[in-house]
Amino acid sequence: MSGKDVNPGDFPLALWPPSASTEAVQSDHLILGFTVLTLLLTVPIFLAIAWFAVHFRAGKDVHREYSDKRNRLLEVSWMLVPFLLTLIFFYWGAKLFDIHKHPPADALRIEAIGRQWMWKFQHPGGQAEINDLHVPSGEPVMINMISQDVIHSLYLPALRVQMETLPGRYTQLWFTANRTGTFRLYCSEYCGTDHSRMGGLLTIMSPADYAQWLRQSGTSISLASQGRALFSSYGCSGCHGAGSAVRAPSLAGLYGSPVPMLAGGTVVADSGYIHDKILDPDRNLIAGYKQVMPAFKGVIPEDRIVLLTAYIKSLSPAGQDTQPGQAGPERTP
Amino acid sequence: MTPPPDSLIGTIETALREPHPGRITIDREPDYLHDEHTLWSWLTTTDHKRIGILYLLSITAFFIVGAFAAGLIRLSLVVPNGQIFSNDTYNKLFTIHGVVMIWFFLIPSIPATFGNFIMPIMIGAKDVAFPRLNRTSWYIFVSASLFTLFTVVAGGVDTGWTFYAPFSTTFSNTWVVPALIGVIVVGFSSILTGLNFIVTIHTMRAPGMTWFRMPIFVWTMYAVSLIFLLATPVITMALILLVMERVFHIGVFDPALGGDPVLFEHLFWFYSHPAVYIMVLPGMGVISEIVPVFSQKRLFGYRFVAYASIGLASLTFFVWGHHMFVNGESETSALVFSVLSFAVAVPSAVKVYNWTATIYKGTLRLDTPMLYAMGYIGLFVVGGLTGLFLATLAIDEHVHDTYFVVAHFHYIMVGGTALAFLGGLHYWWPKFTGRLYPEAWGRLSAFLIFIGFNATFAPQFVLGYLGMPRRYHNYPPEFQLLNILSSSGSLVLALGYVFPMVYLGWSLRYGAKAPPNPWNAKGLEWTTASPPPKHNFETPPTVDFPPYDYRRRETRV
Amino acid sequence: MSAAAAQAPAGIAEVGIEREEHFTTDGQQVHAARFGMWCWLLTELLLFAGLFLCALIIRIMHPASVTATTTHLKFWIGATNTAVLIVSSFTMSGAIELSRIGWQRGTVRFMLATAALGTLFLVLKGYEYYQDFDEHMMPFLHGRRYALAQDPSTILFTDLYYVTTGLHGLHLTTGVSILLVMAWMASRPGFLQRHQNRIEIFGLYWHFIDLVWIIVFPVLYVLNR
Incomplete structure (x- = not known):
């Protein structure tokens, strides 16, 4: 089922999902491999139970003598060996997960x-x-x-x-x-x-x-440009704009750079930081400025925050290097 | 002592030929059922056996409600575009199903019924340590669960049983607060039961009943009580905070005020993962009783199984994060929780291997309880291993919150707990009621349940891997065939549930009278009459033999 | 009557318990009751532990707001209350010791003193709440002019303070009520002969309430002050 004219709903019964990336294929291999291992571990047990149930039924005259001697090595090994085998799949799954957690910088x-x-x-x-x-x-x-x-x-x-x-x-x-x-x-x-x-x-x-x-598709105005329009319509440029009378921190070069905190230490200004600062500026006060900015919580919806962030990002070399709109992996606090 | 007849006809014949087999002579103390007859005597009883029966009746009623909701859910999912019920009705239905089944059926199922009835007899006690507290906990359970049932059915709650913030705190317009209060109060019934059991097991054992002479069922009751005692208060607190958040908007779970909704998920799963073991461990205990009896052989590796129960109860407190791999948990904690979850497989595997080894060279009788036990082993293994799949990080990233998860936990909870519950119910039925149930019907319904269960839930593994998210009212048309398959399986499953209710009820009046030990079992509960006298034993027992003492073959009939 | 009884001060009674039918020995019953209370206290501790955990997490997330809240709380009322509860634990121990030797009147008086100290705590706490009410710090008054309004995240810790102290206050109210009922019962003849161990069991609960407050006080009022 290749080709873009195929709709996902075209098949009345699907038994395996289509995959569209190499990692997806690896995930499939992972679960198939794990299934094979679990079958190897469990089918013998199920067969044994079924065979015992038939063979040792009450009334049948079969050899039932057994010694009470326990084989500790055997018991410990039938606990540990399957466990260690499954750990292979833990490692495999964790490796794939690790890839999923670290997007490349140029994405x-x-x-x-x-x-x-x-x-x-x-x-x-x-x-x-x-x-x-x-x-x-x-x-x-x-x-x-x-x-x-x-x-x-x-x-x-x-x-x-x-x-x-x-x-x-x-x-x-x-x-x-x-x-x-x-x-x-x-x-x-x-x-x-x-x-x-x-x-x-x-x-x-x-x-x-x-x-x-x-x-x-529609607009050709980039996120950053839309953000610039919002930047003035929400009145941000009144204080943060160049030549403003209010002593507000300049946002040029802010994105991706460390910001000194009032409480000590620095925080790297990523989109999570900018998001929090717009909505709730009273939190995590920065050093060197008096906090006078109003909170925009409930005023600016999330999709516009994204536009403003894109604009602020475009003001810094870190943001421009990777334009349009890319950034490295982000850690949110 | 006659072995139980194999068929319904046989039962009736035996009953006709010998109307009162094993009749108890008149000078004995009356049994607990015939001590007093009035309804009032049942409602004011402090007898652990009667309280166990009260629990049995009430959780059966809740099971019927939950199963009915499940039936409606399966009915709705026969068509992909959700024409049968509206979206809100569907959301309320799965909330009813989840809340009722988890809090009012699965969690009290085995501990509150068999634990109350059998556990004190197993350790040779006259009663639990605090009989009045035991009655109080039943009243708390019944009143709070009826209250919650009223709110989720009459008012309707659409949050699912997980009550995730901020949906439950800010966005849902349904009766969330009363439902939460009901669930909080029900928690106290669990806590009091757990407390009672721990104290009973510590202080009420008969002379000679040392820790390693206790049956595994008692060990699992002890392990479960630890979870009741240590985990339930945490969910109580989390739900209290949720109520406060919804009523006063205190902000702990509200990101707008600087709180964190993920914190609720942590607190919730810190209880709700151990709660899975509240459901699973007692099932393991029941199976560990049934398998030796019907193999007429000592439980293999008794001490390992006992330690594994306590080990599971302890490990389960350290794996809650595996419910949150894609919920904004850090990568490091995801790794740690993943590997710890793999470790849970070890004590679980110990039990499965040891049950298998117990059957080996035994003298097997495939009566109904044993059929349930064997079904349990199969389904529990499938459920447990798919749990390992889900603990694998990259697989969970795909199947998290899909029908794969739904299938997995139904394999554990229905395939595990509900089958063990039915197996135990059949196994101890002669002890509870003094009557034998018709064996042929028992076997038939055990098969029906096994087949119906697999037909219902096996397709859901495929659906989940295909990517059908859970709690979906509308789903893409390519999933319809598998959903129809699942829904038809649920019909068979429902039939399998109806049968035991009918023939067990029938046996109350028409079943053959049970001898004290119909299975030739070795526990202390089988040394007393069926049903037991009011104070459990004619003479207080003294224990000088190990558990599952089937080596003394000369005692066999 | 023997000479020993004649020498004993007036009002000294024999001490014992009334055995319930499902226990084999008195010792078993005493052990079960005490062990049961310890289990209950363990579960209560975990209940409060959930709140302490939340307090810790809020501290980590918003250190500055938490400091602002802590400094705003009425430290001296909290400190006085700590002292009051510690003294009440001593009087409760006194009641237990006196009940062991069977001095009924002394036992009752010490129990009443304990209840009085518990009530004093509640009165002081009520006064503190009243002041907070004036400052609109109560959860349902957030709409009004709130003392720490310049920092909205302070609401989190303030409200957690209410949940925690409220829950503790609920425990203390329960404790005082039980204590009053028990003091009344203990003032009637024969209580110590039949139910002396109830006083001991209740003592465990009372000390626990005290202990929880001793954790609550630093967690809410003192740290980062």
């Missing part, structure tokens, strides 16, 4: 916002889509996500990955698709009334098709 960055009950995806060039997601194949894609309300979870079965979307905190997920096609995407963490409708289609396209799709 294409897509912002995702979960809310009851829809997904909003924002591409670096400013194209936004609801529920459906278009990504290019053959290059790493990192989805940076946050929730507007309750906990959701972005689940891409074809890539064998999911990650919860938490309110107030960014989480990431990344993959490199190795084929094109249309697959499903879901919200897998129960989030209320229309939980089961919170999903859509994941379309993996060749890079050329993706570029074409980006051109065709």
Whole structure:
């Protein structure tokens, strides 16, 4: 089932999910290998139980003498050997998990916002889509996500990955698709009334098709430019803008640089930091400035925070180097 | 002492020919069922056996409610686009199913019924240490669970049994607070039962009943009571904070105020993972009783199995994080929780190997309890090993919160706990009621349940791996065939549940009278009459033999 | 009556317990009752441990806000209350010792003194709550002008303070009520002969309430002050 004209719903009965990345294939190998091991460990036991049940039935005259001598070595080994064998799969699974946790620095960055009950995806060039997601194949894609309300979870079965979307905190997920096609995407963490409708289609396209799709879909204003407009409409530029009378920290070069804290120590200004600072500036006061900024909690929704962050990011060399819109792996506090 | 007849016809024939086999002579103390007859005497009883029966009746009622909700869920999932029920109704249905089955059936199932009835007799005690407290805990259980049942059925709650914040605190518009209060109060019934059992096992053992002469069932009751005592208060606190959060908006779980919703998940799973072992360990205890009896052979590796019970109860406190691999847990803690979860497999495997070794060279009778026990071993192994799959980080990243998880924990909880419960119910039925149940019907329903269960839940493993998320009311059309298969399996399963209710009820009146020891078993509970007298033993027993003492073959009939 | 009894001060009674029918010996019953109370206290400790854990996590997440809250709490009322509870533990021990020798009147008086100290604690706590109420620090008054409003994260620790002290206060109220009922029963003849060990068991609970407060006080009022 290759080719992008195939719809996921075309098959009345599916028995194995399509896979769209090398890691997904590895996940399949992992579970198949583990299944083989567990069959090797359990089928003999099941057969033994069945055979004993037949052979040693009451009334049958069979040899039942046994000695009370215990073979400790045997007992310990039948506990430990299977355990050590399963640890191979622990290691394998952990290695794959480790890859999933560390996106490459040059990944294409897509912002995702979960809310009851829809997904909003924002591409670096400013194209936004609801529920459906278009990504290019053959290059790493990192989805940076946050929730507007309750906990959701972005689940891409074809890539064998999911990650919860938490309110107030960014989480990431990344993959490199190795084929094109249309697959499903879901919200897998129960989030209320229309939980089961919170999903859509994941379309993996060749890079050329993706570029074409980006051109065709709506806005051509990049996230950073949209953010700049918001920066003035929310009045941020009144204080943070160049030549402002208020002594507010300049945001040029902020992204990715360490910020000295009032309480001592420094914090690297990543998107999680900028998110928290906009919504709740009273927390984690920075050194050298009086805290006068109003909190924007409940004023600016998450998708606009993403735009503002993109704008602030574009003001710093760290952000510009990887434009449009990419950044390295992020650690949120 | 006649062995139990093999068929329904045989039972009836025996009953006709010999209307009162093993009739108890008139000068004995009346048994606990016939001591007093009024309803009032049951409601004010402090007899652990009667309280066990009260629990049995109440959890059966809750099981019927939970199973009915499950049936409606399976009915709704026959069609992919959710036309049968509205989305809110569906969400309330699975909340009813989860809350009722977990808190009002699975957690009290074996400890509160068999634990109350059999455990004190097994250690040769006259009663539990605190009989009035025992009655109080039943009243707490019944009133709080009826209250919760009323809120989830009449009002409806749509959070699922997991009550994750901030959905439950801020966004749900349903009766969350009363449901939470009900669940909090039910927790106290668990705590009091656990406390009672621990004190009973420590202080009430008969002369000569040393720790390593206790049957494994008593060991598992001890392990479970430890979990009741140590884990339940933590969920009580977590749910109290949830109520406070919803009513006063105190902010601990609210990111807008600087709180952390993941903290609730941690507190919740710190109880709810051990709660899995509240359900599993007693099942293991029941199976460890049944397998030696129907093999007429000493339990293999008794001490290992006893240590494994305590080992499981301890290890289970250190693996809660495996429910949260993709919930914003750090990579380091994910690794640690993953490897610790693998370690849980060791004591579980000990038990399975030792049951198998017990059967080897035994003298097997495949009566109903043994059929349930063998079914249990099979399903528990499948459930346990798919648990290892889920503990593997990269696999969990794919199948977390899908039907794979649903299938896995049903294999543990239905395939494990419910089968062990039914097996134990059949095994101790003669002791509870003084009657024998019709064996042929017992075997038939054991087969039905095994087949129906697998038909219901095996397709869900496939569904989960295909990527169908749990708690989905609408699902993509390509999953429909497997869902129909699962729903049809649930019909067979339901039939298998109805049969025992009917023939066990029938046997109360028409079943053959049971002798004191119909299975030729060795526990202390089989040395007293069936049903036992009010104070359990005619003369207080003294123990001078090891558990599962089947080597003395000359005592065999 | 023997000479020993004649020499004893007036009001000294024989001490013992009334055995319930399911126990074989008195010792078994005493052991079971005491062990049961210890188990209950263990479960109670874990109940409070959940709150202490939350307090720790809030401290880690918002150190500055927690410091602001701690300094704002009425330290001296808390400190006085700590002293009051410690003294009440002494009077409770006194009641237990006197009940062991069977001096009924002394036992009752010491129990009443303990209950009075417990009530004093509750009164002081109530006064503290009243002051907090004035400052709109109560969870349901967050809409009003709140003393620490410049830092919203202080709400977290303040509210945890209410949950913790509220739960402790609930335990103490229960304790005082049981103590009053028990003091009344102990003032009637024959109580010590039949139920002396109830006083000992209750003593464990009372000391536990004291102990919890001794953890609560530094966790909420003192650390990072």
